[in-house]
Amino acid sequence: MTHVLHRQIGKDYPFAVCGEGVHIYDATGKQYIDASGGAAVSCLGHGHREVIDAMKAQLDKIEFAHTSFFTTPALEELADELAAHAPAGLDHTFFVSGGSEAIEAAIKLARQSAVESGQPQRRHLIARRQSYHGITFGALAIGGRPSAKRDFSPLLIETHHVSPVYEYRDRHAGETPEAYGERLAQELEAKINELGGDNVLAFIAETVVGATLGAAPPVPGYFKRVRQICDQYGVLLILDEVMCGMGRTGTLHACEQDGVAPDLMAIAKGLGGGFMPIGALMLSAKIFNIIAKGSGAFQHSHTYTGHPLACAAALAVQRIIRRDNLLANVRTQGARLSRRLQERFGNHPFVGDVRGRGLFQGVEIVADRGTKEPFDPARKLHARIKQEAMARGLMVYPMGGTKDGKSGDHVLMAPPFISDNDTIDQIVERLGEAIDTAI
Ligand code: PLP
Numbered sequence: 001m002t003h004v005l006h007r008q009i010g011k012d013y014p015f016a017v018c019g020e021g022v023h024i025y026d027a028t029g030k031q032y033i034d035a036s037g038g039a040a041v042s043c044l045g046h047g048h049r050e051v052i053d054a055m056k057a058q059l060d061k062i063e064f065a066h067t068s069f070f071t072t073p074a075l076e077e078l079a080d081e082l083a084a085h086a087p088a089g090l091d092h093t094f095f096v097s098g099g100s101e102a103i104e105a106a107i108k109l110a111r112q113s114a115v116e117s118g119q120p121q122r123r124h125l126i127a128r129r130q131s132y133h134g135i136t137f138g139a140l141a142i143g144g145r146p147s148a149k150r151d152f153s154p155l156l157i158e159t160h161h162v163s164p165v166y167e168y169r170d171r172h173a174g175e176t177p178e179a180y181g182e183r184l185a186q187e188l189e190a191k192i193n194e195l196g197g198d199n200v201l202a203f204i205a206e207t208v209v210g211a212t213l214g215a216a217p218p219v220p221g222y223f224k225r226v227r228q229i230c231d232q233y234g235v236l237l238i239l240d241e242v243m244c245g246m247g248r249t250g251t252l253h254a255c256e257q258d259g260v261a262p263d264l265m266a267i268a269k270g271l272g273g274g275f276m277p278i279g280a281l282m283l284s285a286k287i288f289n290i291i292a293k294g295s296g297a298f299q300h301s302h303t304y305t306g307h308p309l310a311c312a313a314a315l316a317v318q319r320i321i322r323r324d325n326l327l328a329n330v331r332t333q334g335a336r337l338s339r340r341l342q343e344r345f346g347n348h349p350f351v352g353d354v355r356g357r358g359l360f361q362g363v364e365i366v367a368d369r370g371t372k373e374p375f376d377p378a379r380k381l382h383a384r385i386k387q388e389a390m391a392r393g394l395m396v397y398p399m400g401g402t403k404d405g406k407s408g409d410h411v412l413m414a415p416p417f418i419s420d421n422d423t424i425d426q427i428v429e430r431l432g433e434a435i436d437t438a439i
Contacts, residue, residue, distance in 0.1 A: 014390075019046025022416050022423050024395070032390070033415075035427040036397035040210060040243045040360065040414035043270040044317055044326075051275050051316040058312035067306045074311035081318050082282060085252050087261035090282040094298065095306045099242035100134030102266035102279040103204075106238045107138045108300045110202045110264060113287045116294035119234070122201040125157070126191055126235075128164040130407060132212045133204065133240050133266075142204055145212055147403065160195065162187050164209055165218045168353040168364060169372060169407065181222035189229045197233040202264075207254035210243035211399055214362025214410030215355055217249075223258040236263040236287075242279065243360075246270030247321055247417060250331040250358030257357070263287060273317040276310035326417040333419050334358035340428040350439050352408065359417065364410040365435065374401040374408030381438060382409040388434035396431060411435070 006013060014026035022045050024032045034042055044051065058074060065072055075095065083091040094109070096102050107125065114122040127133070129144040140149060141156035144164070149156060163170065163184055171180040192200050203226065209216040230237040239262040244254045248270055251257055255265070264287065268279030291298055304310070321327065338354065338361055345351035345363055352366035365385075367375045375381050382398035389396050397412040415427060 021045045035415045037414040041269045041274040044273045045416035054316035072308045074308045075306040078311040078315045089284045092288045094281045096279045097277045098279045099268035100136040100139045103134045103139040105281040106264045113290045124195045124200045126160045126203045129161045177219035181219040185225035200235045202236040204238040206240045208244040214412045215360045223260045227260045238264045242268040248360045272314040275313040278310040330358045362412045366408045384438035388437045392430040394430040
């Protein structure tokens with residue numbers, strides 16, 4: 001009997017005992033291709049010797065120094081590294097231990113900066129439906145997946161939601177992607193006006209939607225218009241790049257491809273590549289200056305903020321990605337993964353859409369390609385696909401469709417940046433078998 005409260009009680013999880021490159025091995029010696037990077041975490045794959053050596057070197061110096069007393073070289077160097085390659089103006093970083101914490105910090109810093117700039121009436125948060133921003137109370141509240149909130153909603157802060165960019169289902173026939181993006185931007189503007197432009201604190205969105213929509217990218221021009229609207233009403237733009245950021249889409253930050261810089265940006269997963277839990281909130285000089293000239297302190301901190309070992313691990317991961325030019329490989333292998341998925345599923349009777357950016361790709365499963373009708377969520381097809389994939393030595397990240405039929409089951413892939421042709425081809429072959437068997 002296990003004493004762990006596992007994610008699913010009563011389920012038999014294989015023991016992961018070692019990892020090397022794109023593979024994880026269980027206690028029976030079975031090999032799995034980590035085609036989801038866990039949950040878009042393991043960007044360098046597993047067991048990277050140089051990262052491990054950098055972590056050992058940090059441990060030989062100091063394992064922990066509380067940030068109310070000290071800073072450390074690892075913390076300062078990681079912040080410098082991020083600032084050197086940040087979207088315009090995001091030159092300061094607050095470190096945390098994961099994605100949800102980064103989102104909590106974003107909400108609180110947004111609010112504190114509004115109060116300290118003389119706008120305490122700004123309190124409304126606008127997010128998007130079918131989004132996931134984390135599991136803690138603030139992050140859960142802004143998320144747009146009602147099933148995740150069901151038991152907790154009486155305890156959550158109020159949030160307002162607008163439509164996500166979900167081209168496959170929501171772009172009208174004959175509507176150009178640009179016109180669709182404009183329609184969504186106008187929906188945001190209407191929501192801001194409904195709440196009163198001066199009362200809205202922030203708009204938050206994933207640049208490319210991960211877990212809840214299976215790598216759904218924005219349409220051209222959408223974020224530029226969102227940026228304009230936010231500026232017009234003094235609303236802060238918070239981008240959640242916890243999953244899609246840090247190189248996953250082929251540029252260090254996904255928003256680079258949309259030509260926008262947010263006021264606040266949450267990053268995590270690929271930042272430390274799974275070698276240590278680490279996340280961060282990057283903030284604009286504008287927000288930094290409001291706090292610096294105001295109270296002089298962000299009213300928020302965790303014991304493990306800026307943990308030296310986590311920072312040393314993340315620094316090593318980021319330097320290796322840059323030194324080995326791995327973002328070029330993300331673009332090359334991302335294009336291959338997209339192509340192979342199109343070849344395998346382009347005419348598949350139960351795959352309605354293949355989408356994504358870089359090594360962040362998804363497929364949506366439907367009962368009927370013509371009508372896009374999803375399978376009944378009660379079938380839990382996504383769970384069966386996961387099981388069949390694991391049986392074939394493949395880790396992918398499937399999620400069920402919504403109960404209202406507004407999205408189908410989908411499968412998210414986020415393989416390591418070191419993936420080669422053979423890895424990509426194996427992923428698609430095994431996924432094809434898993435989907436066919438599960439259906
Ligand atoms: N934001 C996004 C877009 C995510 O995908 C996730 C996790 O999957 C989070 C926030 C929360 O991150 P964490 O699980 O590290 O708390």
